[in-house]
Amino acid sequence: MTDPAQASTIKTTCPYCGVGCGVLATTAADGSVSVKGDPEHPANFGRLCSKGSALAETLSLDDRLLYPQINGKRESWDTALDLVADRFAQTIAEHGPDSVAFYVSGQILTEDYYVANKLMKGFIGSANIDTNSRLCMASSVAGHRRAFGSDTVPGTYEDLEKADLVVLVGSNLAWCHPVIFQRIEAAKATNPALRVVVIDPRRTATCELADLHLGLKPDTDVALFNGLLAYLAEADCLDQSYIDQYTNGFDGALAKAGPVDMAKIAGQTGLSAQDIALFYTMVARTEKTVTVYSQGVNQSVVGTDKVNAIINTHLATGRIGRAGMGPFSITGQPNAMGGREVGGLANMLAAHMAIENPDHRELVQSFWQSPSMATRQGLKAVDMFRAVGEGRIKAIWIMATNPVDSLPDADDVAMALKACPFVVVSDVSTAVDTLAYADVALPGAAWGEKDGTVTNSERRISRQRGFLDLPGETRPDWWALCEVAKRMGFAERFDYADASEIFAEHASLSAHDNDGQRDFDIGGLADLGRSGYQDLDPVQWPVRAGQPRRDSRFFAGGGYFTPDRKANFIAVEAVAPRKRERTYPFVLNTGRVRDHWHTMTRTGKTARLSAHMAEPYAEIHPDDAASIGLADAELVEVKSPHGRVVVRALVSDKAQKGSVFVPLHWTDQFASTGRVDAVVAPETDPVSGQPGSKFTPVALSRVSSSWYGFAILRDKPNSILSDYWALAPAPGGWRLELAGLESTDLQHLAQELGGSAASEAQILSYEDSAGGTSRFAIWDGVHLVAAFFFAAQPVEVSRQWAASLLETPAMTGVDRYRVLAGRPPADRPDPGAIVCSCFQIGANQIADAAKGGADSVEAIGKVLKAGTNCGSCRSEIKSLLGALNEKETANVDIAKAG
Known part of the structure; x- marks a missing residue:
C-alpha cells in the first residue's frame, strides 16, 4: 500500500478508547512504522496516551491468525465460508432464525457493524445480534x-x-x-x-x-x-x-x-x-x-x-x-458509538431507529428490500450466552471480542461455547482464549490494515485508514460477512465493492424519510463517492443533506425525539445496594489499568506497556488485609459463587473498606488464575441488560504459599508448572512471577523454564537455606538465558533492573555473579517501579529528583522528561510527590516531637 522507496504518512484513528484520537502513522522506506498524534484532529490536537504512543510496537505478526481454520486445521476461504453459510442456513431451517446469533464488538468498524446488523435483522430475520459494547x-x-x-x-x-x-x-x-x-x-x-x-x-x-x-x-x-x-x-x-x-x-x-x-x-x-x-x-x-x-x-x-x-x-x-x-x-471502545448508530445492539435498529416501532421496521425493511425483518428485540449479551448454554442458540458467530474472558460468569460462557454445536470466531490473534472453542476461525484485518470509519464519544466520525498490506489471507470483517450472505442466497443486497459503498448506504438510510424526526442523520455524506470517502475529514453528526452546518449540540431549545418533542424526567428511586452475605462480605469492582487494553491481545505485545502493571492484582484496604492476615505482595484468593481468581495483593488506603478492585485484562494467556470475569456475577440492569460488573459480593482469603519466585527469560516458556504465575514481555524476552503452594525442586524448575538452551549453558547458583532464598542464572557465553530469584516471602528484587539484564552482556565472571546479588551495582541505581512508560522512568528516580528540588510535575518533566510525552503518568507523578511530601512532613514532626 506504500511505495517501498520512500516514507509515507497516513492519517488514521487510534483503536483504543472512545476518545477517538487522530493518529499519524508513518511507514518508512525499510517498512518500519512510527506513530504520533495528529495535531489537526479535533479530538486530541496531537495528544496521545501511553497506549496510543506505543501502537507501532503492537504490529508484529508473531501471534496473528493468518489463514482460515476448521477444527484447528488450515483451510481455504471458500471451504470455510461454505461451511459457515451451510451450517447457519441448516440451523435456521431446522430450528428457526432465533437459533443463531452474532456477538460482535466495538473494535470493528462501522461498515463491518452495518453489514452484520443488516444480515442478521433484515435477512436472517432475528435480532440476535449484540455487542460487547453491551458491557460498557x-x-x-x-x-x-x-x-x-x-x-x-x-x-x-x-x-x-x-x-x-x-x-x-x-x-x-x-x-x-x-x-x-x-x-x-x-x-x-x-x-x-x-x-x-x-x-x-x-x-x-x-x-x-x-x-x-x-x-x-x-x-x-x-x-x-x-x-x-x-x-x-x-x-x-x-x-x-x-x-x-x-x-x-x-x-x-x-x-x-x-x-x-x-x-x-x-x-x-x-x-x-x-x-x-x-x-x-x-x-x-x-x-x-x-x-x-x-x-x-x-x-x-x-x-x-x-x-x-x-x-x-x-x-x-x-x-x-x-x-x-x-x-x-464517555464510551469505552473506539467504535461503541458507531455500533449504536447502525443498530448493533439487540434492542435497536439501524440509524438509531427503534425495533419496537413498526413504522421504523417497515422503513428499514423497505430500504434494505429485505425478505424477513426481525419484529422484536433479540437476546442481550448475558442472555445470549445463557441461551447458548441452554441449547436454544445452536450456532454463533463471535467477531473481534473475547467473551470467554470478558463476559461475567466467564467459566459458564466457556462451558456454553464448548457445548454449542457450531461456533465461528473472527479474530486477528491466535492468543485469544475464545479461539479454543471455534469450529471455524476466520482471520480478520487488524488496525493498520483495515479501512472504514469509527465514531467517538462526541459523535465525531473519523476514518481508520489502512497503511499496511493485509498479511497472509486476512480479510476485512465486512467482506467475510458479505461472502456468507451471498452463499445464503442474499447476493444482490450484499454486493459491495469496498467500504465506501457500505458507508454510502448507511448514510442514505440515516436520511431516508427522516426530515428532522430522528437525531442520527448523515445524509450529507451519502454522495461522497470513493475519493470523497477516502479524503473524509473528522466530522460531527448530524450532517443533513442540503442544510448548512449548525452548532452540533442538541436540546438547548428543546427539540427532543419523543412523540411530543419534549424530554422526559424519569422518576427513579434510590434502592439499597445488594446485600452482602456473611460468606461473601466484600464487594468486587473491576476496571482498567492505565497501560493495558481489554484482554491484552494488543497491549500485551509490548514490554513498555507491561512495565507499569505486569501482573493481575487485588487492591485492598489495609484494614481488610489485616482482617484476613494478608500482607502486601502476598497472594490473595477472590471468590464468588461463580468462580475464583488468585492474584497479587496490593494493600492501599486508596481502596474503600469492604471493597476490592481487580483489573479486567488478564487471561489464561498471561496468568494462571487471573480471569476476573469468572468471578463477576451475571446480574444485569433490567432495563439495559448491562451487567453489574462493579458490584459482586466476594470472599477474600490469604493464599499460603510455600515459595515465591521472579524470573527473566530470553525465550517464552512453552508451559509453566507452577501453582501461580503471571507472564509479561520484557526488553529482550519475558518476565515471570511465580509461586507454589508446596515445596519443590526449584533448580529443576528453573532449568525447565530456561528451555532447551539451559541444558547446554552455564548455570550459576546461590542458596541461603536459613533465609529460604535461592537464585539461579543460566548463561550462554556472555548472554543471559534466564535468571531466577526464589524466596519464602514475596521476592524483593528490582524488577526493572533484572529485566534489563537480558539485553546487557556480562563480559566477566564478576558481571555474571552480580546477577545473583539480586540488586543493581552502585553505578546502576534501581529505577524502581515504572511510572512513566514513555521514558521508562521509575518511582525511585522521581523520588531522587524530588530530593534534589524537583518538587512539581513540571520540574520532574524538566529533569527526567517523565510526563512530557503522552502525559498519562502526570497524575501518578503528582500523587507520588504528594506522598513524598507527606512523609517528609511527618519526619519533621517526629523530629520536633523528639
Missing part, C-alpha cells in the same frame, strides 16, 4: 432513550473546557480516557474558576485533579443525585421556563426524590453531610456544569436509573445543549 454503555443508551427519545449525546468535548464545574462520576479519566483528562487538566490550568469533583468509591489517579472527592458507597449514585435534584428545587435553582416548555414528568421525579435530608443521604451514600452539602452548593451556584459519567455508572444493575438521575438534574436546570454544560457519557 448500554445503560447510557437506555437512559438517553428514556429521557430524550433517542440515543443522543447532547454535548461535545469542547464543553469540558468551557465548563466552570466538571463532575466526573464513576470515571477514572486519568487512566481510561487520558487525553480527555489532559484536556480538562489544561483547561483547569488556564481557568482558575474551573472546579473538578470526582465521585468514585476508589481514590483513583483522577482524584489528583479533583477539588473534591466523594468516595461514596458502591451503587449509591441514585441517592446522591436524587438528593441533588431536591436540593436544586429547594434552593430555587430550577429553570422553570425550560421545564415548562421542553419537558414532562418533573413533579413525579421530584416527588420520588423526596425532600432534602442530608443525614439520610449521608447514611445511604456513606459520605459526610458536609461534603454532600459542599457538592450540592457547587452545582447550584455553577451554571456551566458538565457531568461526565462512564463505567462506574453504566456497569450496574441500577445503571439506567443512575443515568436518568444525572440527566434529571440537567433538565431541571436547563443546563443542556449549551456551551460548557450538559450530561456527557
Whole structure:
C-alpha cells in the first residue's frame, strides 16, 4: 500500500478508547512504522496516551491468525465460508432464525457493524445480534432513550473546557480516557474558576485533579443525585421556563426524590453531610456544569436509573445543549458509538431507529428490500450466552471480542461455547482464549490494515485508514460477512465493492424519510463517492443533506425525539445496594489499568506497556488485609459463587473498606488464575441488560504459599508448572512471577523454564537455606538465558533492573555473579517501579529528583522528561510527590516531637 522507496504518512484513528484520537502513522522506506498524534484532529490536537504512543510496537505478526481454520486445521476461504453459510442456513431451517446469533464488538468498524446488523435483522430475520459494547454503555443508551427519545449525546468535548464545574462520576479519566483528562487538566490550568469533583468509591489517579472527592458507597449514585435534584428545587435553582416548555414528568421525579435530608443521604451514600452539602452548593451556584459519567455508572444493575438521575438534574436546570454544560457519557471502545448508530445492539435498529416501532421496521425493511425483518428485540449479551448454554442458540458467530474472558460468569460462557454445536470466531490473534472453542476461525484485518470509519464519544466520525498490506489471507470483517450472505442466497443486497459503498448506504438510510424526526442523520455524506470517502475529514453528526452546518449540540431549545418533542424526567428511586452475605462480605469492582487494553491481545505485545502493571492484582484496604492476615505482595484468593481468581495483593488506603478492585485484562494467556470475569456475577440492569460488573459480593482469603519466585527469560516458556504465575514481555524476552503452594525442586524448575538452551549453558547458583532464598542464572557465553530469584516471602528484587539484564552482556565472571546479588551495582541505581512508560522512568528516580528540588510535575518533566510525552503518568507523578511530601512532613514532626 506504500511505495517501498520512500516514507509515507497516513492519517488514521487510534483503536483504543472512545476518545477517538487522530493518529499519524508513518511507514518508512525499510517498512518500519512510527506513530504520533495528529495535531489537526479535533479530538486530541496531537495528544496521545501511553497506549496510543506505543501502537507501532503492537504490529508484529508473531501471534496473528493468518489463514482460515476448521477444527484447528488450515483451510481455504471458500471451504470455510461454505461451511459457515451451510451450517447457519441448516440451523435456521431446522430450528428457526432465533437459533443463531452474532456477538460482535466495538473494535470493528462501522461498515463491518452495518453489514452484520443488516444480515442478521433484515435477512436472517432475528435480532440476535449484540455487542460487547453491551458491557460498557448500554445503560447510557437506555437512559438517553428514556429521557430524550433517542440515543443522543447532547454535548461535545469542547464543553469540558468551557465548563466552570466538571463532575466526573464513576470515571477514572486519568487512566481510561487520558487525553480527555489532559484536556480538562489544561483547561483547569488556564481557568482558575474551573472546579473538578470526582465521585468514585476508589481514590483513583483522577482524584489528583479533583477539588473534591466523594468516595461514596458502591451503587449509591441514585441517592446522591436524587438528593441533588431536591436540593436544586429547594434552593430555587430550577429553570422553570425550560421545564415548562421542553419537558414532562418533573413533579413525579421530584416527588420520588423526596425532600432534602442530608443525614439520610449521608447514611445511604456513606459520605459526610458536609461534603454532600459542599457538592450540592457547587452545582447550584455553577451554571456551566458538565457531568461526565462512564463505567462506574453504566456497569450496574441500577445503571439506567443512575443515568436518568444525572440527566434529571440537567433538565431541571436547563443546563443542556449549551456551551460548557450538559450530561456527557464517555464510551469505552473506539467504535461503541458507531455500533449504536447502525443498530448493533439487540434492542435497536439501524440509524438509531427503534425495533419496537413498526413504522421504523417497515422503513428499514423497505430500504434494505429485505425478505424477513426481525419484529422484536433479540437476546442481550448475558442472555445470549445463557441461551447458548441452554441449547436454544445452536450456532454463533463471535467477531473481534473475547467473551470467554470478558463476559461475567466467564467459566459458564466457556462451558456454553464448548457445548454449542457450531461456533465461528473472527479474530486477528491466535492468543485469544475464545479461539479454543471455534469450529471455524476466520482471520480478520487488524488496525493498520483495515479501512472504514469509527465514531467517538462526541459523535465525531473519523476514518481508520489502512497503511499496511493485509498479511497472509486476512480479510476485512465486512467482506467475510458479505461472502456468507451471498452463499445464503442474499447476493444482490450484499454486493459491495469496498467500504465506501457500505458507508454510502448507511448514510442514505440515516436520511431516508427522516426530515428532522430522528437525531442520527448523515445524509450529507451519502454522495461522497470513493475519493470523497477516502479524503473524509473528522466530522460531527448530524450532517443533513442540503442544510448548512449548525452548532452540533442538541436540546438547548428543546427539540427532543419523543412523540411530543419534549424530554422526559424519569422518576427513579434510590434502592439499597445488594446485600452482602456473611460468606461473601466484600464487594468486587473491576476496571482498567492505565497501560493495558481489554484482554491484552494488543497491549500485551509490548514490554513498555507491561512495565507499569505486569501482573493481575487485588487492591485492598489495609484494614481488610489485616482482617484476613494478608500482607502486601502476598497472594490473595477472590471468590464468588461463580468462580475464583488468585492474584497479587496490593494493600492501599486508596481502596474503600469492604471493597476490592481487580483489573479486567488478564487471561489464561498471561496468568494462571487471573480471569476476573469468572468471578463477576451475571446480574444485569433490567432495563439495559448491562451487567453489574462493579458490584459482586466476594470472599477474600490469604493464599499460603510455600515459595515465591521472579524470573527473566530470553525465550517464552512453552508451559509453566507452577501453582501461580503471571507472564509479561520484557526488553529482550519475558518476565515471570511465580509461586507454589508446596515445596519443590526449584533448580529443576528453573532449568525447565530456561528451555532447551539451559541444558547446554552455564548455570550459576546461590542458596541461603536459613533465609529460604535461592537464585539461579543460566548463561550462554556472555548472554543471559534466564535468571531466577526464589524466596519464602514475596521476592524483593528490582524488577526493572533484572529485566534489563537480558539485553546487557556480562563480559566477566564478576558481571555474571552480580546477577545473583539480586540488586543493581552502585553505578546502576534501581529505577524502581515504572511510572512513566514513555521514558521508562521509575518511582525511585522521581523520588531522587524530588530530593534534589524537583518538587512539581513540571520540574520532574524538566529533569527526567517523565510526563512530557503522552502525559498519562502526570497524575501518578503528582500523587507520588504528594506522598513524598507527606512523609517528609511527618519526619519533621517526629523530629520536633523528639
